[in-house]
Amino acid sequence: MEQASTHTSSQSDVLPQVExxxxxxxxxxxxxxxxxxxxxxxxxxxxxxxxxVFAIPIAIMMWRAIDNPxxxxxxxxxxxxxxxxxxxxxxxxxxxxxxxxxxxxxxKEKTASTVGKRLNYDxxxxxxxxxxxxxxxNRTQPxxxxxxxxxxxxxxxxxxxxxxxxxxxxxxxxxxxxxxxxDMKINDEGxxxxxxxxxxxxxxxxxxxxxxxxxxxxxxxxxxxxxAYLLANTSSKVSNLLMFCVLLPFWTSLLVRxxxxxxxxxxxxxxxxxxxxxxxxxxxxxxxxxxxxxxIAFIHLLLPFVILPLYSVMKSISPAYMRAAxxxxxxxxxxxxxxxxxxxxxxxxxxxxLAFILAIGYYITPALIGGPQDQMLSYFxxxxxxxxxxxxxxxALGAVLLVTTMILFTIYNRLTGASGVKMG
Amino acid sequence: xxxxxxxxxxxxxxxxxxxxxxxGGLLFLVLPILVIxxxxxxxxxxxxxxxxxxxxxxxEEVFHSEIWVRAIKNSLIIGSASxxxxxxxGTLAAMGLTQANFRGKGAVNALLVSPMIVPIVISALxxxxxxxxxxxxxxxxxxILAHTALGAPFVVITVTATxxxxxxxxxxxxASLGANPVTVFxxxxxxxxxxxxxxxxxxxxxxSFDEVVVxxxxxxxxxxxxxxxxxxxxxxxxxPAIMAAATLLIMFALALLSVLEYxxxxxxxxxxxx
Numbered sequence: 001m002e003q004a005s006t007h008t009s010s011q012s013d014v015l016p017q018v019e020x021x022x023x024x025x026x027x028x029x030x031x032x033x034x035x036x037x038x039x040x041x042x043x044x045x046x047x048x049x050x051x052x053v054f055a056i057p058i059a060i061m062m063w064r065a066i067d068n069p070x071x072x073x074x075x076x077x078x079x080x081x082x083x084x085x086x087x088x089x090x091x092x093x094x095x096x097x098x099x100x101x102x103x104x105x106x107x108k109e110k111t112a113s114t115v116g117k118r119l120n121y122d123x124x125x126x127x128x129x130x131x132x133x134x135x136x137x138n139r140t141q142p143x144x145x146x147x148x149x150x151x152x153x154x155x156x157x158x159x160x161x162x163x164x165x166x167x168x169x170x171x172x173x174x175x176x177x178x179x180x181x182x183d184m185k186i187n188d189e190g191x192x193x194x195x196x197x198x199x200x201x202x203x204x205x206x207x208x209x210x211x212x213x214x215x216x217x218x219x220x221x222x223x224x225x226x227x228a229y230l231l232a233n234t235s236s237k238v239s240n241l242l243m244f245c246v247l248l249p250f251w252t253s254l255l256v257r258x259x260x261x262x263x264x265x266x267x268x269x270x271x272x273x274x275x276x277x278x279x280x281x282x283x284x285x286x287x288x289x290x291x292x293x294x295x296i297a298f299i300h301l302l303l304p305f306v307i308l309p310l311y312s313v314m315k316s317i318s319p320a321y322m323r324a325a326x327x328x329x330x331x332x333x334x335x336x337x338x339x340x341x342x343x344x345x346x347x348x349x350x351x352x353x354l355a356f357i358l359a360i361g362y363y364i365t366p367a368l369i370g371g372p373q374d375q376m377l378s379y380f381x382x383x384x385x386x387x388x389x390x391x392x393x394x395x396a397l398g399a400v401l402l403v404t405t406m407i408l409f410t411i412y413n414r415l416t417g418a419s420g421v422k423m424g
Numbered sequence: 425x426x427x428x429x430x431x432x433x434x435x436x437x438x439x440x441x442x443x444x445x446x447x448g449g450l451l452f453l454v455l456p457i458l459v460i461x462x463x464x465x466x467x468x469x470x471x472x473x474x475x476x477x478x479x480x481x482x483x484e485e486v487f488h489s490e491i492w493v494r495a496i497k498n499s500l501i502i503g504s505a506s507x508x509x510x511x512x513x514g515t516l517a518a519m520g521l522t523q524a525n526f527r528g529k530g531a532v533n534a535l536l537v538s539p540m541i542v543p544i545v546i547s548a549l550x551x552x553x554x555x556x557x558x559x560x561x562x563x564x565x566x567x568i569l570a571h572t573a574l575g576a577p578f579v580v581i582t583v584t585a586t587x588x589x590x591x592x593x594x595x596x597x598x599a600s601l602g603a604n605p606v607t608v609f610x611x612x613x614x615x616x617x618x619x620x621x622x623x624x625x626x627x628x629x630x631x632s633f634d635e636v637v638v639x640x641x642x643x644x645x646x647x648x649x650x651x652x653x654x655x656x657x658x659x660x661x662x663x664p665a666i667m668a669a670a671t672l673l674i675m676f677a678l679a680l681l682s683v684l685e686y687x688x689x690x691x692x693x694x695x696x697x698x
Contacts, residue, residue, distance in 0.1 A: 035524045042520030046513040046536060046576055054539050054573040057554030058546060064553075223449045230446040244681075245454040251677040252457055253634045255654040256670040260456045262658055263463065263471045263667070270459060273472060303453055332435070361543030363637055368658050378545040385549050385641075398546045409541050 062402070065181075065395035068174035070118040071166070074111040075102040082170040087190070091163050093146060099166075100137050100145030107134035121390060122176065122185070123165045129156055164188050177392035181400050202380070206400065209376040212366075213359035216298040217306075220355050221348060223299065224306035228347075231307070232314035250304035258365050261297040262288060265369070289371040297369050298359060305358060306351040309416075313347030346415060353412040357405055377401045457674060464667035471664060482668040492669065495653040499633055502564065502649060506571035507629035513572070514579025514628070515621055519613070521580070522587040540577040544637045547574070552641040562644025570638045575628030582627060586620025586691075619687040626680055633676075 072079045077098040085095050106112040116130035136153040137145070150157035157163075168176070168186055179185050179192065183200040187193045194200065227246070231239045249257060264270045265287040272284040287293040317340065325335035363378035377397060384394035427439050467477035486492045517536060521529070539547060551570050552561065560566030590613070598608045614621070636651040643652065650669065657666040 032524075036526050039520040039524035040526065042523070043517045043532060043536075044520075046517035046580070047532060049513055050535055050539065050573055050576065053551075053554075053569050054547065055535060058542065058550035061546075061550040061553050223452070226442060226446040227449045227453075230443070242450060245450040247681055248674075248677065249453050249457060251630065251681050253651065253654075253670075253673045253677065255634070255636060255651045255658070256460075256673045256677075257457065259654060259658045259662065259666055259670050260460045262662055263460055264456055266471070268472055270473060300453065300456065303449070332438075357541070361545070363543075363545045364655065368655070378543060381545050381549065382637075382641075385552070391553075394549065398549060401543050402546050405541060405543055 058402075061395050062399050063395075064391050065177050065399050066173045066175065067392070068118075068169065068172055068176070070115050071170045072172045074106045074109070074115050075099070078102045078166075079170045082167045085163075085167065087164060087167050088160075090147060090160075093144070096146055096150060097144045100142050100149065103130070103134040104137050104141065107138045119165055119169055121180070121393070122169060123161065125156070126162065126165060129154055129162060133157070161188050174392075177396035178399070180393055181396040202397065205375075205377060205380055209360050209401075212294065212298070212374070212376060213356050216295055216302055216359050217352050217355045219295070219299050220302040220306045221352055224303050224310060224351065225344075225348075227303075228307045228310035228314055231311050232317075233319075246304050246307050249300065250308075254301065254364060257300060258297060258368050261293065261300070261369060265293045265296070288369060289374075291370070291374050294366055294370045294374045297365050298362070301362070301365065302355040302359060305354050309351040309354070310344065310347040313344050313350075317343045349415045350412060353408055353415065357408050357412065360401065361405065460667050461671050461674065464664055464671045466664050469664060471662065471667065482664040485665045486668050486672075489665075491648070492650075492653060492665075495648050495650045498647055499650040502567050502571055502647070503629045503632040505564075505568045506575055506632045507625050509568070509572040510575035510579050510628040511621060511625040514576045514624060515583050515617075517576075518580050518583035518587060519609075521584055522590070523592075536580050537577040539574045544635075548638040548641040551638060555642055561642050562647065564647060566642055567639065567647055567649075570642065571632035571635060572628075574635060574638070575631040578627035578631060579621075579624035582624035583617060583620045586617045590617060619691045623684055623687055626684060630680060 071082075078095070081092070081095040081098050085092055091099075103112060106115060112130055112134040113127070116127035119126035119130060133150065133153045137149075140149075140153075142149045147157070168174075176185070181202050183195050183203045184192055185195050231242055231246070234242070266272070267284045267286070267288070269288075271287070272281075275281045276284065285292070287296065321339050321343070322335055325339045326332060330338070360376070361378060362376070363382060366374055366376055367379055377400065381394050381397045381401065384390045384397065427436065431439065462473075462475060463471055464482055465478050465480070466475045467479035467481065470476065521533065521536075547570075551566075555561040555563075555566045555570075560569070594612055594616075595608050598612045599605070603611070634651060636649070636655050639647070639649050639652045640655070643649070650673070654666055654669055657663065657669075
């Protein structure tokens with residue numbers, strides 16, 4: 001160390017034409033830092049673009065899953081008074097008075113229906129209750145409305161549960177939609193509880209999504225494995241030709257492949273008429289708008305994503321291992337299971353997880369090929385966003401799907417990062 | 425894959441069983457796509473075999489219909505604009521990612537490829553709400569921006585892969601000879617990584633060309649694209665005209681595949697020592 005420093009100083013003595021006396025180490029560091037900054041400057045445009053046009057919009061949407069603006073915004077005084085009410089005894093006179101006043105205002109501003117819609121998600125009947133009461137109060141204009149006025153307007157107000165619903169919805173944030181996505185809710189006792197069996201649909205849909213994705217992933221691996229093996233172990237001329245059969249569907253539009261299956265699987269479609277022509281079946285099978293069609297179309301969509309990583313892994317496995325095992329006396333089947341199969345595990349893992357991630361996110365294909373009983377999470381997210389306009393629930397279900405995807409992708413990244421499995 | 429001359433009976437059976445299974449799988453992959461092509465030339469409106477006769481009427485219907493023609497135009501406009509933006513942004517980012525290591529690089533990388541991973545319904549819904557706030561729903565700008573975000577990860581991945589084999593000392597050599605960074609990029613780096621950039625651009629174009637969910641949420645009637653038009657057709661009444669459009673898209677996929685294959689072989693030849 002000392003020697004090095006004397007060396008530099010002696011050098012600067014000998015070479016006075018060096019303009020600065022900054023040690024090389026510092027200069028190197030500076031150059032390194034410059035390189036880093038330049039790299040960041042190159043990445044910045046896309047980074048900011050994806051952040052602004054993609055990540056932040058999704059984050060804002062996720063916020064809607066806990067955002068609860070209706071009561072706070074359109075019944076502002078009521079929201080404050082609801083905090084002072086204990087939620088167990090009869091509503092205070094202050095509460096009933098401001099609630100009536102807020103309702104009349106909301107009726108005039110035409111926001112009462114928005115509030116009613118929000119409360120209706122929690123307890124059905126709230127929409128009509130709110131609009132009726134608001135309309136009546138707008139006519140009678142009670143100065144200091146009491147419980148009696150409310151009961152007179154609609155006798156349901158005598159029941160405490162409607163007031164409790166109102167209190168539950170009075171915060172600016174709510175766990176309501178997220179709990180809803182897991183078929184749970186906060187009941188009148190203020191505890192988290194499962195909703196009645198008849199209303200519990202979303203956990204059912206979540207597991208249906210996982211089940212369909214699991215079935216098609218497993219089937220794709222089973223069908224894809226021999227194909228990948230054939231591609232990896234044949235002459236490059238043949239394998240190039242066969243690879244075409246894998247890559248053509250891979251590059252063909254999803255809509256084209258979906259429309260092909262709609263045509264093929266129809267009642268009088270190509271598959272049914274060939275099977276009947278061959279005498280295998282007597283009457284047409286129902287495949288379209290039913291589960292078999294969804295499975296078939298999904299497997300067709302996913303196969304290339306399974307075959308390509310498997311092929312990439314198998315290509316790197318030396319045939320010498322199998323030969324060695326067999327020459328040592330292992331039965332080919334044993335050699336395959338104990339020697340070959342373990343080496344393909346990274347490919348099976350990567351291809352399988354990738355297929356599963358894609359499968360749980362598909363929307364178009366189940367929407368066009370499946371029946372009502374085959375719709376998956378994506379469909380319900382789109383449905384709540386487009387038809388029922390329950391954006392909170394759409395976002396909460398979206399969060400469930402997104403978190404599931406992110407967990408799976410982390411696992412996928414670990415697998416491919418460690419083993420270097422490549423696509424294509 | 426060859427059967428040894430000394431193979432036993434069992435091995436022979438197993439070998440042919442295996443070939444049948446693998447071959448069946450390959451047919452399953454490619455047949456559904458090939459089967460619909462003849463249906464688009466059927467002279468009647470039935471979508472089943474045997475064909476009633478040969479005709480181009482469904483292609484005429486597609487090319488003479490204002491809706492279809494506009495849909496094709498829209499797809500080309502949105503596809504090429506978004507592919508261009510994605511390629512520029514993605515190539516720059518890939519250069520940055522391969523030039524230096526810095527803290528948080530993994531996280532940056534994850535963000536850059538996230539549009540590829542996030543389920544499309546979530547992306548579409550998030551963009552729909554966002555565009556509603558800033559008035560970009562039912563505009564070309566909105567769709568182009570959205571498709572740029574969806575296509576950029578493919579450019580980042582393909583160009584990064586190409587740059588992995590790139591020798592950085594060539595950039596230093598050019599710079600030491602007095603070229604400024606822009607010249608270095610256009611006359612040294614770009615020609616060498618061009619196959620990767622072109623594949624990335626094609627990937628981005630294909631992504632936009634195939635995308636329908638964002639279009640379903642955010643596009644107005646003016647911006648109807650080809651996949652959107654097909655989606656409606658399949659949903660309401662599937663006619664041979666849809667098959668004609670599908671056949672055109674299959675031809676497009678074939679062209680894409682050939683270009684990519686050509687690029688792959690070219691770079692393989694360049695990289696392998698001769």
